[in-house]
Amino acid sequence: MSVSPAPDPMLPEPLRIARAKRETHGVFTFELDVSARGGFPFLPGQFNMLYPFGAGESAISISGDPHRPDRLEHTIRAVGTVTRALERLGRGDVVGVRGPFGSAWPVREAEGSDFVVIAGGIGLAPLRPVVYHALRHREAFGRVALLYGTRTPDDILYRKEIERWRSRLDVEVEVTVDTAGSDWRGNTGVVTKLISRAAFDPGRAFAMICGPEIMMRFCARELERLGVSLDRIWITMERNMRCGTGLCGHCQFGPSFVCKDGPVYRYDRVLDLLLVREV
Amino acid sequence: MPVVLAAADLDALVQALAGRGYRVLGPVARDGAIVIDDVRRAADLPIGLEDVQGPGRYRLERREHDAFFAFTVGPHSWKQTFHVPVERLFQIRRQQDGFSVIPDAAPRQRVALLGARACEIHAIAIQDRILIHGEHPDPRYAARRSDVFVVAVNCRRAGNTCFCASMGTGPRAERGFDLALTELIEPGEHRFLVEIGSDDGAAVAAELPVRPANPEEIGAAASVSERTAAAMGRRLDTSGLKERLQKNLEHPRWDDVATRCLACGNCTMVCPTCFCTEFEDTTDLAGETAERTKRWESCFTLGFSHVHGGSVRSSIKARYRQWLTHKLAGWHDQFGTSGCVGCGRCITWCPVGIDITEEAAAVGLPKKDG
Numbered sequence: 001m002s003v004s005p006a007p008d009p010m011l012p013e014p015l016r017i018a019r020a021k022r023e024t025h026g027v028f029t030f031e032l033d034v035s036a037r038g039g040f041p042f043l044p045g046q047f048n049m050l051y052p053f054g055a056g057e058s059a060i061s062i063s064g065d066p067h068r069p070d071r072l073e074h075t076i077r078a079v080g081t082v083t084r085a086l087e088r089l090g091r092g093d094v095v096g097v098r099g100p101f102g103s104a105w106p107v108r109e110a111e112g113s114d115f116v117v118i119a120g121g122i123g124l125a126p127l128r129p130v131v132y133h134a135l136r137h138r139e140a141f142g143r144v145a146l147l148y149g150t151r152t153p154d155d156i157l158y159r160k161e162i163e164r165w166r167s168r169l170d171v172e173v174e175v176t177v178d179t180a181g182s183d184w185r186g187n188t189g190v191v192t193k194l195i196s197r198a199a200f201d202p203g204r205a206f207a208m209i210c211g212p213e214i215m216m217r218f219c220a221r222e223l224e225r226l227g228v229s230l231d232r233i234w235i236t237m238e239r240n241m242r243c244g245t246g247l248c249g250h251c252q253f254g255p256s257f258v259c260k261d262g263p264v265y266r267y268d269r270v271l272d273l274l275l276v277r278e279v
Numbered sequence: 280m281p282v283v284l285a286a287a288d289l290d291a292l293v294q295a296l297a298g299r300g301y302r303v304l305g306p307v308a309r310d311g312a313i314v315i316d317d318v319r320r321a322a323d324l325p326i327g328l329e330d331v332q333g334p335g336r337y338r339l340e341r342r343e344h345d346a347f348f349a350f351t352v353g354p355h356s357w358k359q360t361f362h363v364p365v366e367r368l369f370q371i372r373r374q375q376d377g378f379s380v381i382p383d384a385a386p387r388q389r390v391a392l393l394g395a396r397a398c399e400i401h402a403i404a405i406q407d408r409i410l411i412h413g414e415h416p417d418p419r420y421a422a423r424r425s426d427v428f429v430v431a432v433n434c435r436r437a438g439n440t441c442f443c444a445s446m447g448t449g450p451r452a453e454r455g456f457d458l459a460l461t462e463l464i465e466p467g468e469h470r471f472l473v474e475i476g477s478d479d480g481a482a483v484a485a486e487l488p489v490r491p492a493n494p495e496e497i498g499a500a501a502s503v504s505e506r507t508a509a510a511m512g513r514r515l516d517t518s519g520l521k522e523r524l525q526k527n528l529e530h531p532r533w534d535d536v537a538t539r540c541l542a543c544g545n546c547t548m549v550c551p552t553c554f555c556t557e558f559e560d561t562t563d564l565a566g567e568t569a570e571r572t573k574r575w576e577s578c579f580t581l582g583f584s585h586v587h588g589g590s591v592r593s594s595i596k597a598r599y600r601q602w603l604t605h606k607l608a609g610w611h612d613q614f615g616t617s618g619c620v621g622c623g624r625c626i627t628w629c630p631v632g633i634d635i636t637e638e639a640a641a642v643g644l645p646k647k648d649g
C-alpha cells in the first residue's frame with residue numbers, strides 16, 4: 001500500500017524550507033513546511049522528487065519520522081548538478097516536491113522479530129524512518145540492532161541522535177568507519193564485520209539494509225551465512241529516476257519499476273538479477 | 280451489417296469526418312516513405328504505391344493499380360499523435376516568496392485516424408493500458424486520446440518484416456475501431472467493405488453513399504485477410520518466450536547482437552508501443568522563468584540509465600538485452616501484455632537490419648558454430 005500523491009503527479013508543489021541543517025561535509029537535511037497542506041503522510045522508505053528551481057529533479061528519500069507527518073525531512077548528499085543546487089538553498093527558500101512515491105520498508109511485518117537495521121553512508125537517511133518506528137514501537141520487536149558504516153568519523157550522520165539512541169539500553173547501536181585518525185576509539189572496517197558481533201537470533205531475525213549495491217550484497221550474504229532466511233532480508237535499489245510514477249521507463253529493473261515496485265525489495269526476489277551485471 | 284462503399288466515393292468518408300470537426304490524419308507519401316499527416320481529400324492518399332521492406336531496407340514503388348491502401352506500415356505510427364514526441368508540461372515563475380507553477384493547458388484534439396492497421400490498434404490499446412489505466416495516469420495523453428475516431432484498414436498485403444499474425448494482433452482488425460475498411464479490387468470494380476464498430480461509426484456510415492454488402496463481398500474481404508496472414512514475412516514463436524528470455528540473461532547471443540547493434544535507438548523511436556520519456560528542465564537567461572519539457576527517450580542511450588557515478592547499462596549488450604527482454608518479457612509482468620505487436624518497424628528501420636524475431640528465437644538456444 002502506498003499513500004497516493006496529488007492529482008497530476010508531474011506538477012511540483014512548492015514547499016518552503018523551514019529548517020536547514022548541515023549534517024556533515026556535503027550532507028545536509030531540509031525540513032519542509034507542510035503546515036499549509038495539513039502535513040505530508042508517508043511510509044518509511046518512500047521518496048520524493050525534489051526540484052531546485054530550474055535545475056532538474058532528484059529522487060530523495062524521506063528521512064523523517066513517519067509518525068510526525070507535520071515534519072517533512074530529507075537528508076541529501078551533494079554529488080552533482082541537482083543535489084548541489086539543493087545544497088545552495090537555505091531556510092526560507094522554496095523547493096518543488098512531488099511524491100510520496102515507491103514501496104515501503106515492511107516495518108509491521110518485522111514486528112515480533114529480532115530486528116537488524118544495516119546502513120552504509122547516506123543509506124542511513126532512508127532507514128531513519130524505520131529506526132524512528134522501531135523505537136516508538138520498541139515493545140513490538142525482539143532485540144533491535146542498528147549497524148552503520150561510513151567513510152570517516154567526520155561523515156557520521158545524525159551524530160547527536162545516534163548518541164541518544166546508543167544511550168538507550170534497549171537498542172544496540174554500532175558504528176564503524178573505513179578510515180580514522182588515532183583519536184577514533186570506535187570500530188574500523190566494513191559494516192559487514194559488525195553483523196556477526198551483533199546480538200540477535202538469526203533464526204528469528206528480520207533485516208533491512210540500505211547502502212551501495214555491493215555493500216548490501218555482502219551484508220545479505222553474511223546474514224545468510226549466519227542463518228537469516230533470505231525472505232526476511234529487505235534492501236533498496238537505486239536507478240535513474242525521472243518521473244517517479246512508472247511512466248518514463250528510466251528506473252527499469254528486470255521486470256519491475258524501481259519507482260513503483262521498489263525502491264524497497266525483498267532480497268530473495270531480486271537476488272538473481274543482482275548477480276547479473278548491468279541489468 | 281457491413282456495407283459497401285465505392286472506391287470513387289472514399290472522399291465522402293474524408294469529408295464526412297472533416298464535417299464532424301475531426302482533423303483527419305492518414306498515410307501520405309513524402310520523401311520516399313509513407314508517413315502520417317493531414318488528409319484533406321482521398322486523393323491525398325498514396326494511391327498505387329507499395330512499399331518494399333526488409334531488414335534495414337525500405338523503398339516505395341509505383342504499381343499498375345490504383346489501390347488506396349496497398350502498402351503496410353511506415354516509419355511513423357500513431358504514437359506521435361497521442362504520446363507526442365515533445366511537449367512542454369509547465370512553466371514555473373520565480374516570485375518574491377518562492378515560485379508558482381503554471382501547468383500547460385490540457386491538450387485538446389478531435390482526430391480521425393484514417394487507415395489504422397490491426398497491429399496499430401493493438402499498439403494504441405497497449406499504450407492506453409500504460410499511460411491511462413496505470414496507477415498514475417498521464418493526463419495529457421488521456422486528453423489526446425479522449426476524442427478519437429478510428430477508421431481501420433485491413434491489410435491487403437503483408438510486409439516482409441511483418442509478423443502480426445504470430446503475435447495475435449492482425450492482420451484483421453477485430454475491435455477498437457469505429458469503421459473498418461477492406462479494400463476489394465477486381466477488374467472493373469474497386470470498392471470497400473465497411474464494417475461498423477460503434478454508434479459513431481454507424482452515424483458516419485449513414486452519411487455515406489453506401490449499400491448493404493452481399494455475402495460474396497463479405498467472403499471476399501475475409502479471404503483478403505486470410506491471404507495476408509498466409510503471406511506474412513516473419514513469425515515469432517511466443518510460447519515459453521518470456522521465461523526463456525528471463526532465464527537467459529547471460530546467453531552468448533547477447534554478445535553476438537552487441538557486435539552488430541549501433542545503439543542508435545531507431546528501433547525504440549519507430550516502435551508504436553515504446554513509451555520512455557526524458558524530462559528537461561531549463562530556465563530563461565534571467566533565471567526568472569523555468570520550464571519542463573518532456574520528450575521521447577530511448578533505452579539505448581548511455582544517459583538513460585545514468586546514476587551518479589556512471590551508467591548502469593554501459594555496454595551495448597546490456598542495452599539491447601534490456602530492450603528485448605523488456606518488450607517481450609518484462610511487459611507481461613508490468614502490464615499483462617507483450618510490448619510487441621509484430622509491426623516489423625524495428626526490423627525495417629534498423630540501419631544494420633537486426634531482426635527482433637531472429638534475436639528472440641536465438642536467445643536460450645545452443646550457440647551455433649560459424
Ligand SMILES: Cc1cc2nc3c(=O)[nH]c(=O)nc-3n(C[C@H](O)[C@H](O)[C@H](O)COP(=O)(O)OP(=O)(O)OC[C@H]3O[C@@H](n4cnc5c(N)ncnc54)[C@H](O)[C@@H]3O)c2cc1C
Pocket residue numbers: 047056057058059060061062075076077078079080081082083084122125126237238239240241263581582583585586587588
Ligand atoms: C529511490 C531513491 C532514493 C534516494 N534517496 C536519496 C537520499 O535520501 N539522499 C541522497 O542524498 N540521495 C538519494 N538518492 C540518490 C540521488 O537521487 C542522486 O544522488 C541524485 O539524483 C544525484 O543527482 P545529481 O544531479 O546531483 O547528480 P549528477 O551526478 O549530476 O546526476 C545524476 C543524474 O543526472 C543525470 N546525468 C548526469 N550526468 C549525465 C550524463 N553524462 N549523461 C546522462 N545523464 C546524466 C542522470 O540522469 C542522473 O540521474 C536516492 C535515489 C533513489 C533512486
Ligand code: SF4
Pocket residue numbers: 546549550551552553606618619620621622623624625626635
Ligand atoms: S518491437 Fe518492433 S515489431 Fe514489435 S511493435 Fe515494436 S517496432 Fe513493431
Ligand code: SF4
Pocket residue numbers: 539540541542543544545546547579625628629630631632633
Ligand atoms: S537494434 Fe538496430 S535500430 Fe535498435 S539500437 Fe541497435 S542498431 Fe539501432
Ligand code: FES
Pocket residue numbers: 240241242243244245246247248249250251252257258259260
Ligand atoms: S522513474 Fe520514471 S518509470 Fe520509474
